[in-house]
Amino acid sequence: MVNFAKKLKNRKKEIIIDPIKIYESLDRQTTKVGPLRKAQIQVLKEWFEKRLRDKDIILKLNTGAGKTLIGLLILESKLHQRIIQKEQSYGIEVFLCNNNNLVMQTIEQAKLFGINAVTINTNNEIPSEVINGEKILITSVQKFFNGKSIFEHTDSPEIDTIIIDDAHTSAELIKQSCxxxxxxxxxxxxxxxxxxxxxxxxxxxxxxxxxxxxxxxxxxxxxxxxxxxxxxxxxxxxxxxxxxxxxxxxxxxxxxxxxxxxxxxxxxxxxxxxxxxxxxxxYPIDFYTKFTNANQRVFMSATTASDAVLINDLGVSESAIKHPLIYPDEKWSGEKMVIIPSLISADFTRGSMVHLFGSQKPKHFGITIIVPGYYRSHDWKKYGALVGESNILQDALKKFSNNDFQSPLVLVNRYDGIDLPDDETRILILDSLPNSTSLFDKYIDDVIPDGSEVILRKAQKIEQGMGRSVRADTDYSAILFIGSDLVRFIRNPKFQQYFSKQTLTQIKIGIDISKDAKSEYEESKLDTSGNNEMKPLIELIGQSLKRDEDWKEFYKEQMGEINYSQKPSQNVSLIVNKNKIMELAIDPTSNIEKFTETVQEFIDEFCPTAEEKGWYLQLLAHVTYKYSKSKARNYQVAAYKRNHKLLLPDNLNPVKRIEPLIAQKRLENIINQVKTYKTFENLQNTVNEITSNLSFGTERKKFEKSMDELGKILGFETDRPDENYKKGPDNLWSVKDDLYFIIEDKSEVLESRDKIYKEETGQMNNSTAWFEENYPGIRYRALMVIPTKYPDSAGGFNSDVRIIRSHSLKLLKKNFINFTREFRTLDFSSLSADQVSKFVVIHKLEVDKFIDNYSEKYYR
Structure with missing residues (x-):
């Protein structure tokens, strides 16, 4: 064997610490990987020359721009620096992925580049090569963040640099660990x-x-x-x-x-x-001391993501959020043709889109649907789509990756973590507004649905969902938004500010081209030669999939006009200040007077609505309770008065009676309610959402809210006693001067149910008793919305109760839709009571006929 060491003129080997030069020196598999891209070079140069000592760094690049390699090179540079400065205790270099599959993929990727990396060994120990500074450690977020983490042992090594891939998904996993x-x-x-x-x-x-x-x-x-x-x-x-x-x-x-x-x-x-x-x-992120004490923490994030939430979730510094590490010349990535079918035609409802796309049998590309929960997946399954439940999801994804597209694939609440690029998904459908998954997040959604952080997180989920199908500069797909709640959200100017500039531009392009397609739809209805009403929608999608040159140029032109110099508002100040009060809230050594003052200042500056003011007053009450129960109760009463969805204090009777309704006032209510929507399109979107939610299988909160909104548009005075006062019926309508409707909703009951349970008849009996106590001497009719009219033999109603079953509910929705369509061509500012009165009669919505038209007697 030739001893090349003797032949070397300079036996001293130079140790390279510049990550760009390190890449050039690596023993790469050059047939599979090429030179660094311009964006990677620029970002690595910025990090090495100016950000080397920053505690926190947000690394933002477009999807597919090579963030993983940048992270590996940063850690490799740190390893080399440790060799040079061996006197200093640098700690280990760690790269975290979202799951074990990604861990193995990242290790394989490191090998392609010639980077030495390992993972936790079979004895659940950090390998000695990592501790000795010879290799990078690649492991999962779950392995690092848990209450028995090996990284929190007293003898575990300190951390020099930790890189978290896909920081937003990782943050959710870390929150679960707490x-x-x-x-x-x-x-x-x-x-x-x-x-x-x-x-x-x-x-x-x-x-x-x-x-x-x-x-x-x-x-x-x-x-x-x-x-x-x-x-x-x-x-x-x-x-x-x-x-x-x-x-x-x-x-x-x-x-x-x-x-x-x-x-x-x-x-x-x-x-x-x-x-x-x-x-x-x-979230007690400080429990993870090795994470909080790391010399440098790098959080990888897509350019469309709003990183402000990472302040609360992961304790990222304000400075890192405001000054991310980016490639300044980077613009947008990939092509997304956003389409909103309901803007093309009122007939293109969610139901019609589920029927159209759920029954497709694609051969050459995948159709993927993302729904917020299983309750939205049932009709997709009915028409032939495959629902990706956990036991079959991996097999379904493998078929897509092998170009086996037998049916559309439905992903349930999978807005991130699953990539379906190129032909794996050419049509992506976002069905309905994303839901929260944890119980606490659901509670927040319920009590402050329009809270700033709630809206920010929903917008972030929508953006994450849109990113599932376009994963590189050359990738493209058509993205359809269906579900009236989702359409209303993305079109609300108040909510649009929470989207990135890229996403907002794509949405506005989608609104524009969907309206253009509307005129074609109107023309198609005049063509009686065949069933072609879906033609404008199909042709529009085809212009993306068939690579229409004019569409591509139009998209580039519109996206090219985005002004990236103006940084989007990320509500950083709001979240920074919220984080401060939450840190004080869990600090047992904090001064309660100082905490009270800080919360009051936060409410005054950052809480524009009564609902949000109440939420933070409840936080103040919670923290105060250990110091003074009487003060805490005063704060809680104040909180509840601002927001009846919050905790009801003991021994407080909050019931506020709704007044009897005279016939003329009902017509005035209808007119005033319709006017609040300003345009028929807004009214139509609301009606579509209401009627979609008023179906068996819908979550109870959504059903009850929609029943309340239905009552308001029909001109009734409404209340939700169980929601607002923690007792009484789900819905209460004042329908005429001497009559109220008491409504109990059982929307989650399966339509196959054959009995009304004893407990359910008991709830109705409690609701009528509540009404008689709070509205003494007032006449009422009791209604239960449930698929069956047969009470269990062990139970029974104490009064006459009418049942609204599936067919009655469908008839009510049909007549309600037709009633609201009467306003299509009318000027909302000049509606007359005579007009509205005729509409009520034509569509069988008179109070005196309501019970007979839409309910039936229960079977005794």
């Missing part, structure tokens, strides 16, 4: 013990929902109740004992309990029929 979820499936006895321990507090926040949870009538997490903080804190010692007794015996507990065991008083607790969720007021 959330204690006790499921009935795995910990039935603990669930039951805790449920009954806090049952007095639960019942005070919603008697009807409490009965559903107690009797296991609801089978999912759509029905839930918050445990009042006063109940929680008063019983926290017993709660701690119960959980601690099971913590080491249960997989779902042992990896989270160490994080929360000493801070339960500063936690929220939400209870559903399936689980109990315990969440800290602020």
């Amino acid at each position: 959330t204690l979820t006790i499921t009935k499936e795995e910990n039935a006895q603990l669930y039951t013990d805790l449920f009954y321990l806090v049952s007095d507090g639960l019942q005070s926040q919603g008697e009807g929902t409490f009965e559903d949870l107690k009797n296991n009538i609801t089978s999912d997490d759509s029905a839930f109740l918050p445990v009042p903080y006063w109940t929680w804190i008063d019983k926290v010692q017993k709660i701690t004992q119960l959980i601690a007794s099971r913590a080491n015996l249960s997989t779902e507990l042992k990896f989270v309990w160490p994080i929360l065991e000493n801070s339960l008083s500063w936690c929220n607790c939400i209870v559903s029929a399936n689980s109990i969720e315990i969440t800290s007021l602020k």
Whole structure:
């Protein structure tokens, strides 16, 4: 063997620390990887020359621009720097991925570039080559962030640099690591013990929902109740004992309990029929000391993502958010033809789109649908689409990657983490507005649905969903928005400010071309030669898929006009200041007077609505409770008065009666309500959303809200006693001067159900009793919305109750739609009571005929 070492003129080998030069020196597999791209060079140069010592860095590049390689080169540079400065304790270099599959992919990618990388060994230990500074460690977010993390052992090494790939998805995973979820499936006895321990507090926040949870009538997490903080804190010692007794015996507990065991008083607790969720007021990211103390933390993010939420979620610095590491010449990536079918025609409803695309049998490309929950997947499945449930999802994705497109694929709440580029998805459909997944996030959505951070996170999910099908500069797809709630959201000027400039431009292009297609649709209706009403929509999609040159040029022209010099508002100041008060909230050493002052200042500056003011007053009450119960109650009363969806204080009777309705006032109400929509298109979108939600299988909150909105458009005075006062019926309508409708909604009951359960008849009896107590001597009709009219023999109604079953509900929706269509050509500013009165009669919506038209007697 030739000894080349002897032949070297200079035996001393230079150690390179410049990441660009490192790449040039690597033993790369050059047939598979080429030189660095311009964007990669620029970003690495900026990092090495100016950002080397920054604590936090947000690395933002378009999807497919090579962020992973940049991250690996940063860590390789740090390894080399450690060799030069071996006297200093640099710590290890860590790259985190979202799951184990991505860990293995990233290790393989590192090998292609000639970068030495390993993962956690089979003994669940950090390899010695990593500790010795010889190799980069690549592992998963889940392995790093858990209550028994090997990185938090006393003898575990410090961290020099940690890089988190896909920071927003990682943040959600990290939040899950800090959330204690006790499921009935795995910990039935603990669930039951805790449920009954806090049952007095639960019942005070919603008697009807409490009965559903107690009797296991609801089978999912759509029905839930918050445990009042006063109940929680008063019983926290017993709660701690119960959980601690099971913590080491249960997989779902042992990896989270160490994080929360000493801070339960500063936690929220939400209870559903399936689980109990315990969440800290602020996610305790400081538990992970090696993460918080790392010399440098690099968070990789797509250019469309709003990074401000990472301040709360991961403790990222304000400076990093405001000054991301970017390629300044980078613009937009890929081509997205956004289409909004309902703007082309009122007939292109969500239902018609599900029928059209769900029944397709594509051969040459994939059709992918993203729905917010399983409740939105059933009709897709009925028409032939494959629902990607967890047990079959990987096989379905593998078929798509092998160009096997037998049917459309429905992804349930998978707005990130799944990439379907090129032919794997040429038509992407976002069906309905994204939902929250955790119980606490669902609670926030319920009590402050228009809160700034709530809207920001929804906009972020929509952007993430849009990114599933376009993963590179040369990629393209048609993206359809269906579902009236989603369409209303993306068209709301108040909400549009939360989208990135790229996404907002794409949405505006979509609105523009959808309206252009509308004129073609009108022309197609005049053509009686065949069934061609879908032609304008199909042709528009075809212009993307068939690579119409004019469309491509138009898209480039529009996207090229984006002004990137003006940074988009990310509500950074709001979230920075919120983060400060949340840090004070969980700090047991903080001064309560200072905390009170800080919260009041935050409310004054950042809370424009009564609902948000109430939310932060409730936080103030929660923190104050341990210091002064009387002050806490005063704050809670103030919070509740601003927002009736918040916790109802004990011994407070908040019922505000709705006044009787005279006939003429009903007509005035209809006119005034219609005027609030300003245009028929806005009215139509609302009506579509209402009628879509008024179907069996819909989540109860959405159903009840839509029933309330239906009543308002029909001119009635409405209330939601169970929502607002925690007692009484789901909906209450004042329909004429001497009559009220009491409505109990059972929207989640399966249409195959043959009996009304005893507990459900009991709820109706409680609702009528509530009405008689709060509206003494007033006449009422009781209505239950449920698929069956046969009460269980063990139960029964105490008064005459009418049943609204599926066929009656469909007839009511049909007549309601036709009623609102009468306003299509009218000037909303000059509506007359005579006109509206005729519409009410024509479409059979008179009060005196309502009961007979839309309900039936129950079978005794």
